[in-house]
Amino acid sequence: METYTTDDALTVMGFGKFQALVLAYAGMGWVAEAMEVMLLSFLGPVVREEWNVSPQDESILSSVVFAGMLIGAFTWGFISDRYGRRTVLLLSTLLTCGLGFLSALSPNYFCLLALRFFVGIGVGSGHVFSSWFLEFVPAGNRGTWMVIFSFFWTIGTVLEASLAWVVLSALSWRWLLALSSLPCFLLLPFFRITPESPRYLCAQNRMIDARLILERMANANQAALPLGVLTYHGETKNDYITNTSEDEHLIPVREKEYTPVNAVSSKSGAIAALHKLVSHNLLRSTLLLWFVYYASSFAYYGIALLTSQLSDVNKSCSSDLISEMHQKDGNLYKDTFITSLAEIPGLILSALLVDWFGRKATMCCLMFACCAFLGPLVLHQNEMLTTMVLFGARACGTGGTTVLCLYAPEVYPTSVRSTGVGIATAIGKIGGVVCPLVAVGMLRSCHQMAAVLVFELVLFLAGVACILFPVETKGREMD
Numbered sequence: 001m002e003t004y005t006t007d008d009a010l011t012v013m014g015f016g017k018f019q020a021l022v023l024a025y026a027g028m029g030w031v032a033e034a035m036e037v038m039l040l041s042f043l044g045p046v047v048r049e050e051w052n053v054s055p056q057d058e059s060i061l062s063s064v065v066f067a068g069m070l071i072g073a074f075t076w077g078f079i080s081d082r083y084g085r086r087t088v089l090l091l092s093t094l095l096t097c098g099l100g101f102l103s104a105l106s107p108n109y110f111c112l113l114a115l116r117f118f119v120g121i122g123v124g125s126g127h128v129f130s131s132w133f134l135e136f137v138p139a140g141n142r143g144t145w146m147v148i149f150s151f152f153w154t155i156g157t158v159l160e161a162s163l164a165w166v167v168l169s170a171l172s173w174r175w176l177l178a179l180s181s182l183p184c185f186l187l188l189p190f191f192r193i194t195p196e197s198p199r200y201l202c203a204q205n206r207m208i209d210a211r212l213i214l215e216r217m218a219n220a221n222q223a224a225l226p227l228g229v230l231t232y233h234g235e236t237k238n239d240y241i242t243n244t245s246e247d248e249h250l251i252p253v254r255e256k257e258y259t260p261v262n263a264v265s266s267k268s269g270a271i272a273a274l275h276k277l278v279s280h281n282l283l284r285s286t287l288l289l290w291f292v293y294y295a296s297s298f299a300y301y302g303i304a305l306l307t308s309q310l311s312d313v314n315k316s317c318s319s320d321l322i323s324e325m326h327q328k329d330g331n332l333y334k335d336t337f338i339t340s341l342a343e344i345p346g347l348i349l350s351a352l353l354v355d356w357f358g359r360k361a362t363m364c365c366l367m368f369a370c371c372a373f374l375g376p377l378v379l380h381q382n383e384m385l386t387t388m389v390l391f392g393a394r395a396c397g398t399g400g401t402t403v404l405c406l407y408a409p410e411v412y413p414t415s416v417r418s419t420g421v422g423i424a425t426a427i428g429k430i431g432g433v434v435c436p437l438v439a440v441g442m443l444r445s446c447h448q449m450a451a452v453l454v455f456e457l458v459l460f461l462a463g464v465a466c467i468l469f470p471v472e473t474k475g476r477e478m479d
Contacts, residue, residue: 001229002226002227002229003230004229005230006198006199006202012226013214014223015137017221018221019145022133022195023145025089025129025190028152028183029089030153031155031156032093032097033156035156036150037123037242037301038160039160040065040301040436042168044062048076051109059437060436061112061116062301063434064117065120066430066431066436069123071124072092072120072121072125073125073126073127073422074124075422076418077128077422077423077425078418080132081200081415081416081418081419084200085135085197086191086198087252088125089129089132089187096181097188099122100181100184101123103119104175124425127418127421128418131409131418132418133149134410135365136198136217140357143474144354146405147350150350154340154398157304158341159181161340195310199414200414201441202232203233207232253277273420274419277420282412282420285469286326289407289424292404292465293404293408293427293431295367296397296431297430298455299370300397300398303393303394304394305435307394340394342392345395346396346402350362350402350403359407359474360407360466362401362469363463366399366403367466370392374389374393374455375389377390378453396402409421410476442454
């Protein structure tokens with residue numbers, strides 16, 4: 001009996017109209033997440049002035065959002081593997097857009113903190129959008145399409161910087177919060193036509209539903225499915241399970257007994273998934289991914305906060321505060337806008353390297369380059385040089401994070417992919433919680449050298465961790 005897998009079908013059909021629609025929907029989800037995260041660079045300073053909060057309380061605003069993202073990343077990952085990708089796409093979108101809009105009506109700082117915490121939980125689903133998209137992409141050019149997908153994040157950051165420049169100058173931060181929630185609302189009318197991942201359906205033993213999705217894809221792409229019966233080999237192709245006979249590999253899953261190998265669906269699903277993630281074959285990859293995600297989030301969000309804080313802090317820690325204070329707001333928006341544009345060359349660079357140089361080498365080089373760009377900021381620099389080095393650091397940080405978001409889903413099997421990436425993303429958000437305390441707290445205490453050295457150390461160790469990854473996933477099938 002002839003059989004074929006989801007990877008075989010995707011390779012035959014190629015990337016077409018169907019995947020382009022998936023890309024547009026998932027990309028809009030990343031635009032929404034990028035805008036909600038980039039918002040933190042502008043919200044803290046204006047709220048501090050309106051409600052006269054302390055620098056410590058200002059840093060808490062960013063930290064509670066990342067704390068919410070930490071919880072959301074793990075929770076949405078497990079829900080995605082247990083109940084489906086589409087379930088997460090809908091629930092997280094409703095939470096983010098609803099509470100994001102309500103936070104614009106916050107009567108006090110405590111209420112704003114609470115609402116932004118729940119927005120963080122919703123935004124924590126970003127890794128599900130990327131994994132969902134990647135599960136529709138053929139293995140041969142997955143790296144290139146992930147980089148293209150990441151342009152949506154850059155669009156979100158540039159759009160938020162532009163929006164803040166206009167809105168905060170003419171209106172107020174409440175308008176900025178309300179307008180920043182609009183991209184999430186745009187996802188809701190199109191949810192009904194979004195497909196479930198055929199890889200997830202196969203892992204859940206829903207072979208008929210998976211084939212229907214693949215037939216929809218074939219019709220949209222004007223291509224034909226391979227001949228034979230759709231089958232699911234689980235992790236066997238990647239040698240995660242070695243005690244299965246060769247004949248067993250050829251039996252379609254619909255003819256097999258439904259077991260945890262095919263899906264993590266028992267009452268102890270979360271424990272079973274975690275056990276698989278720290279099993280002998282995945283332990284090293286899992287631990288290294290956890291650290292690199294932490295370092296990447298710490299550095300990326302830290303650079304964004306450094307952009308908004310350094311100019312202000314250099315003035316407040318110098319004797320020129322009064323004479324230069326009138327330039328602060330304009331310089332803040334200009335510098336943030338310029339460094340947001342740095343993500344574009346960062347994505348182009350990663351696109352050129354990822355499928356040629358490999359995932360591991362590209363991540364390693366970009367982490368070390370980001371570390372090198374931040375070096376001059378150990379000492380106080382003039383505004384132009386500060387903006388230039390932050391531009392370079394932002395470009396390299398974006399490129400490295402993009403490749404990391406591609407690498408992690410490729411490492412894990414479908415049955416625990418979202419859970420594995422979700423836990424790694426959640427641990428990464430710990431970096432997001434901690435970095436405001438460094439980028440805001442230490443800088444406002446006039447300890448710029450110590451703050452920058454912390455970023456340097458974290459980035460250097462992340463580069464070393466990338467070298468130690470045991471698996472190179474370039475060109476490798478996801479199942």
